[in-house]
Structure formats: structure tokens, C-alpha cells
Amino acid sequence: MKVETFVLGPIETNCYVLISGGEAAVIDPASGGGVITGFLRENKAELSAIIYTHAHWDHTAGSLELREIFPRPRVFMGINETVMFDDPVFSDYVTESGILPVRADMLLSEGDTLTVGEETLKVLETPGHTPGGISLLIGKYIFTGDALFRSSVGRTDFPGSSGVQLINSIKSRILVLDDNVEVFPGHGPPTTVGWERRNNPFLI
Ligand SMILES: [Zn+2]
Numbered sequence: 001m002k003v004e005t006f007v008l009g010p011i012e013t014n015c016y017v018l019i020s021g022g023e024a025a026v027i028d029p030a031s032g033g034g035v036i037t038g039f040l041r042e043n044k045a046e047l048s049a050i051i052y053t054h055a056h057w058d059h060t061a062g063s064l065e066l067r068e069i070f071p072r073p074r075v076f077m078g079i080n081e082t083v084m085f086d087d088p089v090f091s092d093y094v095t096e097s098g099i100l101p102v103r104a105d106m107l108l109s110e111g112d113t114l115t116v117g118e119e120t121l122k123v124l125e126t127p128g129h130t131p132g133g134i135s136l137l138i139g140k141y142i143f144t145g146d147a148l149f150r151s152s153v154g155r156t157d158f159p160g161s162s163g164v165q166l167i168n169s170i171k172s173r174i175l176v177l178d179d180n181v182e183v184f185p186g187h188g189p190p191t192t193v194g195w196e197r198r199n200n201p202f203l204i
Pocket residue numbers: 054056129146
């Protein structure tokens with residue numbers, strides 16, 4: 001599997017592109033459909049899935065452009081994240097300049113799996129930053145969105161956030177993994193589960 005990181009958008013969101021067996025998945029299409037499209041074409045990969053770790057606009061805003069170029073991919077997010085699109089209290093956080101991103105066609109729950117080429121992505125529900133945030137585990141890699149960062153955790157001062165729930169999510173879903181699992185967060189540099197378990201001041 002090939003994993004490419006693109007840092008995109010005004011608040012430097014990490015967008016990850018996974019390629020396996022000629023198929024690709026984009027995790028958190030922050031923006032820059034053109035950059036992602038060029039990368040997919042260079043690698044002769046067919047985009048089959050767009051996955052939002054959560055519905056904040058800085059993780060979804062590139063979905064419209066990607067969907068215009070690639071009509072096939074399905075869009076996935078956590079089942080408890082639909083409230084972000086349905087309740088107007090969240091609209092400032094879901095839209096960018098009033099434009100709604102593509103809504104998910106497929107909703108994911110704890111333990112669901114997705115296949116991309118020869119890889120299997122397992123869904124872990126990690127709410128707290130948002131009501132239905134998810135992380136994605138692929139072998140020794142985990143993509144944590146804005147739940148867990150290197151030495152930090154996601155903000156919990158948004159509508160629908162919960163600091164208690166977020167710490168519980170991280171401890172019960174992520175810190176139970178092996179020390180050498182590599183963590184790819186929604187912002188900032190990668191880290192490992194072991195390093196966070198020992199050094200993250202929010203988790204000690
Ligand atoms: Zn966020």
C-alpha cells in the first residue's frame with residue numbers, strides 16, 4: 001500500500017491518499033482536488049472511496065471537486081456524524097463560504113470494514129471532537145482525524161464536542177493498540193501509539 005500525505009487548505013489539514021491494487025481512497029479531502037487528481041492519475045489509480053474522519057469543513061471541502069472529476073467514489077463517514085449536516089447549530093463548521101460538501105452516501109459504525117485494493121480499513125468510533133468522528137485502522141497505521149494529534153488532542157470547544165468523550169475514545173480505541181502503530185492525525189506530524197501513551201500530556 002502506498003500512503004501519500006497532502007497538507008491542504010487554510011488550516012493545513014492532512015489529506016491522506018491510500019493506493020492499493022490500482023484502487024485509491026482519499027481520507028479527509030481538505031481541498032485541492034487538482035493536486036489529488038494529479039497524484040491519482042500519475043499512479044493510474046481509480047478513486048473508489050472518499051472518507052471523512054469527521055464533517056468539519058476543513059476535512060471535507062475538496063469533496064465537491066473530486067466528485068465532479070470522479071463520479072464513482074462513494075463518500076463515507078461515521079453514522080453519528082449525520083447530525084452535523086442536519087442540525088443548523090453545526091452549519092458554520094460544516095460549510096465553507098456557505099457551500100455544503102458532498103454528503104456521505106454510506107454511514108460507518110464501529111467495527112465496519114472497507115476494502116481498498118488489497119487493504120482492509122477497519123472503522124473505530126472516536127467521538128468527542130465531533131459527535132460521530134471516526135478513526136481508520138489499516139494494519140499498523142491509524143488515521144485519527146482530529147481526535148488525536150502528536151502530543152495533543154482535538155479541540156472540544158465546538159458545539160457537540162465533549163472532552164470527556166474524546167479522552168475516553170482515545171483511551172479505549174487507540175491507546176489499546178500496539179506501541180508501534182503509526183498515527184496519522186488530521187493536522188501536524190505523524191506519531192506512534194507508544195509515544196502518545198507515554199508522552200501526551202492530555203492522556204497521562
Ligand atoms: Zn475538526
